[in-house]
Amino acid sequence: MAGLFRKVYDWLLRTFWATEMDVTLIGLQNAGKTSLLRVLSGGEFVIDTIPTVGFNMKKVTRGHVTLKCWDLGGQPRFRPMWERYCRGVNAIVFIVDIADVDLLPVAKDELHALMRQPRLEGIPLLVLGNKSDLPDKLTVDELIDALDLKIIGHREVSCYGISAKEETNLEAVIQWLMKWANR
Template identity: 75%
Template sequence: MAGLFTWMWDWLLWIFWATEMDVTIVGLQNAGKTSLVRVLAGNEFTVDTLPTVAFNKKEVKKGHVSIKCWDLGGQPRFRSMWERYCRGVNAIVFVVDATDKDAVPVAREELHALFSKPTLEAIPLLVLGNKSDLPEKLSVDELIDQLDLKSIKHREISCYGISAKEETNLQAVLEWLVKFSHK
């Protein structure tokens, strides 16, 4: 009986007090953006995820917050559209393959080019070093340094190491996003 009451209470809260937010997820190709969104949405991790062409949209629910995730392609031909999908969102998530040290300078360049756009001023940024379950990954401190995150101003910035495959730190990611659902 208590389970039914809890379910009804949650349903009423969802109907009358639900909050929606938009989040754009960007990063270079093969960083794990689509895998991250799939796992956050409650689906299984798959090794054979196809590269995103243009964008995907998935909805993730956390408590009484519905998060619309815009997963944008990371290939060079899609990077010019990142800014358009980042305008007016509650938060931007930048995913980096923490094991691909050769790609980090390109990721830094793309990240700083994106956040130089006046249309994105003040939008919170969450940087995720994905594949933290693998050896030879960059630490969070190394990512902060190599991506030069301290030079990005006028916004809230956080950086976490995650593993979409092992679901490491994904609860912290959701909690960070929900924090910005009312902004």
């Protein structure tokens, strides 16, 4: 009987109280966007992930919240479309490879150019320093300084260190995103 009650309860939640939110994952090529999304959606980490051409979308469900995640290609030719896919979303997630310090100036420039777009004002930003399992990586404080996150205004900005490979800090990422579900 308890199993039947649970099925009816789950159906009611999905039908009447379910919340779907849109999230856009952006960042330079090889930052780990696709790997992160694969792990968040219940898949396994794969070493040799093929670079995203254009975009890809997956849904991640936790409780009554479904995150519709848009994973956008990070190669230079795809960056001009980032702004279009960030309009009207519940949150923007910018992923950075914190072990590749040579690309940080480019990541900073791309992020700040995007955050200056008037149509994106007010959309919360979560910056994820991925690949925290690698040696010679930046700390979260060093990443905040390197990307000059403190000057980004007109929105909430948060920053976490994660490892998609080791699944480090991913539950904190989900919790941060879910707090924006009803806003």
